[in-house]
Amino acid sequence: MSVTRLRLVAHGHTAALRQTRFGGNDNLDEGGRRAALALSPADTGRRAGDTVACLSSPAAAAVETAEIFGLAPTVEAALADCDYGDWTGRPLAEIAAERPDALREWLSDPNAAPHGGESIVAVRRRVGRWLDAQRGGGRRVTAVTHPLVIRVAIVHALDLPLATYRQFDVAPLAVVRLTGHGPHWQLRLDASPAWAKG
Structure with missing residues (x-):
């Protein structure tokens, strides 16, 4: 089974994020x-002469972030926000x-889904199915999505309790790297990532 290298990138700031809107x-x-x-090519998954699959949440901010990186995103419904x-x-x-x-619940x-939308359990189920399908495919994938989706993906990848x-x-433009080989994912933390400099 081939190794999959997955880079999860949180989209950049929007008015909703700054105003703490749902x-x-x-x-x-x-x-x-x-x-x-301002992000460097290495942060965004681009390398000279290299082909990177880019997936994006359907949200305008995610698509726009990917396009700024110089990537041509394919919209992936599983990466949508809650x-x-x-x-x-x-x-x-x-x-x-x-x-x-209701908010406390x-x-x-x-x-709980007191708003009538998705529960966090439902988001994990959706994101987890997508994540499991990526493992072992032997690709390098950059996926631009939402902070909540990335948080849930980390929990699923590391098999942690959902709570x-x-x-x-996960801040805007945060980058989380996962390597999938066999039945498990590994989380990679860079000691001095380029996007944190300056």
């Missing part, structure tokens, strides 16, 4: 575009004020 389909804001442009149902586009503070019990129970997904902080 989901939505915003484009990158100006700061997000500038930060994406479906936040009737909370989509609304600020966290607003939900906390209007529906504090969603934050404490991965099976631990909240312990991972």
